[in-house]
Structures are given as structure tokens and as C-alpha cells.
Amino acid sequence: MFFLFLFFKDFAKDRYGVSVMVQSQQKLDRVLVRVQDLTPEKADQLIWLRARIHTSRAKGKQCFLVLRQQQFNVQALVAVGDRASKQMVKFAANINKESIVDVEAVVRKVEQKIESCSQQDVELHIERIFVISQAEPRLPLQLEDAIRPDGEGEEEGRATVNQDTRLDNRVIDLRTTTSQAIFRLQSGVCQLFRDTLTKKGFVEIQTPKIISAASEGGANVFTVSYFKTSAYLAQSPQLYKQMCICADFDKVFCVGPVFRAEDSNTHRHLTEFVGLDIEMAFNYHYHEVIDSITDTMVQIFKGLRDNFQTEIQTVNKQFPSEPFKFLEPTLRLEYTEAVAMLHEAGVEMGDEDDLRSACITHLYDTDFYVLDKYPLAVRPFYTMPDPNNPKYSNSYDMFMRGEEILSGAQRVHDPELLTERALHHQIDLEKIKSYIDSFRYGAPPHGGGGIGLERVCMLYLGLHNVRQTSMFPRDPKRLTP
């Protein structure tokens, strides 16, 4: 990156170079324009801009650059003339891709749309260019490879990037338009979840992640050294959100990490994921809870459809999928009904197994539905039994594109019945004493559920691996970066 120009006097030598590291030496009174704001209205203006070198191509006395900011990019030109010397063009052409530069340039309207850039109607004629941060010459992965749809370009021998390479170099992989879109949409899911529930009168709570006893019976839990003793990482905020209901908060939600020490290496399991949790008191029937949750999901789907269409389209370019379909009101089937229906359609499954199938999606033309009334035996001990049939329970799962995204139920709010159920599940009563005691001082009937954020994003976008919607995924084999 250092050049010696001993033999030529360079008239433009103050117009380019590598800047000293920005260490807050001065408060420059300089407005930096955003790439997305480069439209024909700015034509013929001299502007400053900071962006990455997305691509660069030298051609005789000129160098074409594509400058990128997030999902936006613009074509820029450095050409030998009265504002740029041969040396300056050479300097620009030699800047490593992904380096960050400050450029001063005139915005020019173009005759023919630049199809390869987000800003199609203008280009920049660069008059000054300074490197703010240099990228290494060799990138561990190329952005254009990383956004290539699966299979495309295979015959030309063009590369795609495998998942481990992506994740190992996540800081580059996250720069692709696809990644930018996925995680902006994820941010939107959280916001829609919270805003919808806040409007419904829910209160946000913060629950501890380090706990003294494994709340759900003891399996699949991570152990933490805690000073001279040991503790566990919470597998869910279950106990705490229920305590908040017993403490009169009436309707609560929380967004936070949950930890599962399951040695599962599937497309939909993570050892740490973000739980969107809901718990609420109800009056007489737990379907009041189902209605609140399904309405919240529908508000999320609508918000995404209406406000994140650009992001959805961007992801679709690389990973094509059908638009997400949902009904109002949400389809709710009983578990046994669904099993019978699937049986009729020729799909066999154990009567008391988890039920996962896309068949219902096709039968009812919806990508979102609820299965209600699961067999009691397959649910946690704190699940309320069905009042009419003790083999079943007041519990439900919710599905997106045929995969489970939420598990929930009416909870047992009576300490005697809860004790009986825990004993039936052979749970050590001593370990869940404080949980059971929470219900001894008056507890309203209540229910709720926990939603996996990464699964919601994956399935909404029709992706096929939950690692695509977790910024820094954790599984039994991956703890970095």
C-alpha cells in the first residue's frame, strides 16, 4: 500500500492517500452523505461519502469502483484528468476490497440505469480518495460467492460458501445483503412482539439466567461454577414468569437467552437461543391465552409483510420461498383430530409423539396453525390436565411451515395438584420447593408459552437452517466466534 513516485511530480498528491488512524484528533465540520440518499436530486453536487470498496476494476486511465454501505451501493469513477493524476488512479485501483474509504466526489446523473447497483440513476466522479481502514488483501470468503443462490453458477465453476466457512468468518458473512436483511428483519420481529404485547397491557420482565436448581426436572441443563458452589443456566424463564403472575403482574413477557444442553446437531436445534416468552392470567379458559398469542403472531406476520418487504425480497433472491401464508382467525385443531386426519392422508405417527408435519399446511392453505390438547404424558409436570379426559392436557404447540415454534399450556396453579403431578413425574420435591411454594398465597389461573426467535425468522423467510438466523450460533460443536 506504499508507493514511491520518485520520478514524476504528482499534481494530485494531496488528493489521495492512506489517512492516519481516526483517533478523534479533530471534529471535522464535514457532512458525510449516505449511499441510499444518492439520487438524481443530488446531481452535480460535490459531496463527501464514507463507504467500503465493494469491487474495483481498472481500465486504462480510469478505475471503476463500486462503493457499498450495508445493502446499498453506487458506482464511482476515478479518471485521469484535472482532478486526478495517473498515480491517483493507480492508487485507487490498488485499494484492497472491503477497505473503508472517504471520497469527495461529484454526483452525476447517468443516461443508462446501472443495473448492478442499488443506486441506478447516478454515479460518483471521485476527486479525492483516502483510505480510512485497510482490509487485508486476501479475504477468507468473497461476498459475491456468499450471496450466490445454491446451485447457480455451478456449471461455470463458481464457488458458493459452505456454512462453516460463513460462520467462522461471520464478520464478513454478515456484510452480505442477505445477512443484513435477515438480521434487520429479526430486529423487527422483536420490536413487533414487544409493541403488540405492550399495547395489550403486558409488562416486560427481566428474569435471571443463573439458577440454583434445574427448573424442568434436571435433564439437558448446563452447569455453572458459582463461587464455592455450582448453579445452572435457565432452560426457560418458566418459573420466573409464573412467579410474576403470582405476584400480580397479570400479563408479562420477556425476551432473552435460553440454554439447552441437548447434544442435537439438527437444522433446528441450538444450545443457546433467544426466547420470546409470554405468560398471562386468564379468567375462565386457557383459550384466552391461545387467542392472545396467536393474535400476537398475526401482528408480527402483518408487520413483517407490510414493513420488511425489501428485506424479504432480498433474502428471496438467494433463498427463494413462497410468501408466508396465515389465516384470521388462526387455525386451531385438536391433536387427535390432526393425527386422525394425517392417518387418513396416509401419514403415520405415534399417538403420543410430538407431531410435526407440513401436511396440515397444505390441507388448510396456511403456514401457521395451533395444535391443541396434547397427551398429558408428553408434556412437563406443570401442565394442567384436561378436565374431561385425564389422558390429555390443556396444552398446545404452534407451527410455522410445519415446524414447531412455540410450546405452551395452562399451568397447574394449585400447589396440591402440582405436588401430585411432580411426584408422578418422579421429580425431587425438595428441588422445586420454592416453585411450588409460589402458588401457596393465592395464584390466578394462568398460561403462556415460549417462542424461539431464530425459528420464527427461519420459517417466516422459508430458510432451512436455524444457524442462518442466529448471528453467532451455538451448538454442541460450535462455540466460536
Add this chain to the structure above:
Amino acid sequence: MFFLFLFFKDFAKDRYGVSVMVQSQQKLDRVLVRVQDLTPEKADQLIWLRARIHTSRAKGKQCFLVLRQQQFNVQALVAVGDRASKQMVKFAANINKESIVDVEAVVRKVEQKIESCSQQDVELHIERIFVISQAEPRLPLQLEDAIRPDGEGEEEGRATVNQDTRLDNRVIDLRTTTSQAIFRLQSGVCQLFRDTLTKKGFVEIQTPKIISAASEGGANVFTVSYFKTSAYLAQSPQLYKQMCICADFDKVFCVGPVFRAEDSNTHRHLTEFVGLDIEMAFNYHYHEVIDSITDTMVQIFKGLRDNFQTEIQTVNKQFPSEPFKFLEPTLRLEYTEAVAMLHEAGVEMGDEDDLRSACITHLYDTDFYVLDKYPLAVRPFYTMPDPNNPKYSNSYDMFMRGEEILSGAQRVHDPELLTERALHHQIDLEKIKSYIDSFRYGAPPHGGGGIGLERVCMLYLGLHNVRQTSMFPRDPKRLTP
């Protein structure tokens, strides 16, 4: 709770009793009115209501109850007459405090305001009363003791409740008007933080809590068993939010738990707390970052002042404090300036120690200020040195009522300087390799900070222990409930 009325025929026997457990037996078409909606406009209406028995007092042929929902309560009366028998009054009088009941009652306007209730203009004349959930007869703490201001009633021998009793029985302690107000305000802080930053173009990110290497050098970190290896709990989202900046997200925030294995038993330390974290790229000077953060804090202070006045007043009744004062723009002093000023005022402190004092608050009449330019030696290795004086750094703390709530800085975005600084701090380069590598592919100048949610709530409300603003606090001695 079982009564035998063998000798009297009770004409009202269907009008009271203990309900069977609500197990979602039926969808009752019954509207339950909220206590806060009980106003004179509802006078003479017959309504249904679900609430807790807050207090109960039998007096001859009648029983006065106070019924409570969260911070709202209303007086109710069961009196022998054509709608209630002697037995029914006796039944009502014997319901344990904190039990949850359904009542059918006529709303009556009262002549004289009921000063002891939130609903002062009406009372309820109960015609039916059913227990939905029974509380045990003995409560581990009394709500009226739990909201008594310190010192008050001491001469009459009235109890207050100590902190451990509160925390051991948090499910009851959280029912007090003070607790309800604190945690509703806390929910508001999170919402204001996120809404302000979202408006400023920040994106919410989710960062992993289980990490493979202790990011900040290795001290004070909790160890987790992770399948056949071990891992750590993140002491901050530092690495990850910086990676997001290097990945072009430009401005990010996150809200989530952070873990500190410090064996500190002070009023302001927790081993697990909620971090409100910010990181952003800036153009030329890190004061752009300070301005964004201080403006965010000011928006939070204004939002609380304007929308949470009821909660602030409620907490003030038990814990009196002055309203929180802040200036616009926020006061920013250089660290050395502040030390010199305090020296002049007679307060001595080491030149390179953490500076904590309420003096500045008094000198400038503000409860919120920034100290800028800390000595480099007291800051983490990734802190950018001051370009003009290598003894100092581009770092800052923010204070509320004289106590630190945020620590932040411009970060070193150059991998060579970062390596040099890590070596100077004797940090094993191998362990932070992926962190340093994040900056090798072009990194914009950036800075940020981390705010402690519980401290912000504590100090805004003028409370004196961070355990009051953590629902389920964790410290070296407390892991439950």
C-alpha cells in the same frame, strides 16, 4: 375453609363458596371489570370482578373487605340482608388474606371519600363471592409492613420487612404498590431505550452469552461445563457488538444479561444484571458517540418524568427522594478537571482511581453528567489512547446521582495497535485472536458503552440498593428464588 351448616337452612347457600379449580371447564360469557375502572359512572351497575382479598374486617352483621388488583383497590361490603345470609358474611370474613375471589356486586357511590383506597368514590355491595384460589392462613410477610417507610411506626412497634425476608418471599413482596411501580418503571426504561435508538437508526442485535474465551482478559468470569469442554459466561457483549460494527450494521444496541463473577457484596453490585448496550460507527470524533448516548439517556429521563409520574410518586411514598435533575445539553467534564475541582473542594482521590462522587452533582445542579478522558491505565486494553496525551484515553463514564451507570470509549479499530495494547496488558494473544482478526477486513472508527439497567432504575428513583430494582437478584450469597 369447610363449614357445616347443619342446623340452619341457608337461603344464600348458592351465593358463596370455594369454586372448583379453574381447569378451563367452560368458556363463561362473563365480563370481569377491572378495579381501576370502578368509578361513579358505574354506579348502581351489577358487575363481576376478580381480585385479591387485601384486608378483611368483620363487624356485627357485616364484613368490610378491601379488594386489590395490582396497585388499585376498592372497598367492598357483605352485609346480612336479602342477598346475603349470616353464613355468607361469616364465610367472607373467614377468607384468608391474599386469596383470589370472584365477586358479583353492585357499585355504589359513597358520600365520603374512602381515603385508604385507590377507588375513593365508590364501594361494592357484594351479592355473590367465590374463592378462586386460597392463600395459606399465615403469610411470611405482611404487605402493609412491606410498604411502610423506614423508621415510620417504630415507636408503635410496627414491623418493617428486612431485605432478605423480602427477597426470600419475592412473590409476595412484588405485590406491593412500591414493587409494582418499580418494575413497571423498569419496563418503561427498556422501552424508552429501544424506541429512542430505533428512531436514531440503530438495529437491535442478539449476542451469545456462552463464549469460548473470556473476552476481557479472564478475571471475574463464570465457567460453564459445555459437553466435553468448558466455556464462559459473557461479561459483556463487547466483542459481538464490535463485530456487528465491523459487519456494517453501523449502529447497534442490545438488551440482555451480563455476568460478573465478582465477590462483591455492595449495594450496587450484582453477579448477573441487565446490560443496555450501545455500539456505533462514528465519522471523526468519539464525542459523536457520547452525544448519541447522552441524548438517549435524556430521552429516557424525559419519558419517565412524563409517563411514569404515578409510579415515581408511589415509590416516593415509601422511599422519599428529590426529583431527578438533568441538563440539556448534558454536562461533560474532563476527568482531570473534575479531580482538580474536587481537590479544591477538599475531596481527595487518587489521580488514576475510579472517580465517584456526588460533589459534581451539587456544583452543577444536575444528577446526570459525563466524565471524559480517563487515564489510559485504568481502562480495558481495547480503549483508544488520547491522540494528544498517551497517558489518557478517549473514554468516559456516565453518572447518575454521583454513581457510575455507564462505562464507554472509542475502541481501537486498528489490529496492529490492538495487538500492541493487548501485549501491554499481558493478555494472551492466542485467546483473543478471533477478536483481533475481526478488524483485519476494514473496520470503521467506533465507540459505545454499556449501561446497567438496575442501576439506572435505582438511581433515577433515588433508591439505595440495586436489589430493589432487580426482580430476582443474584449476588455471591444469593441464588434463589
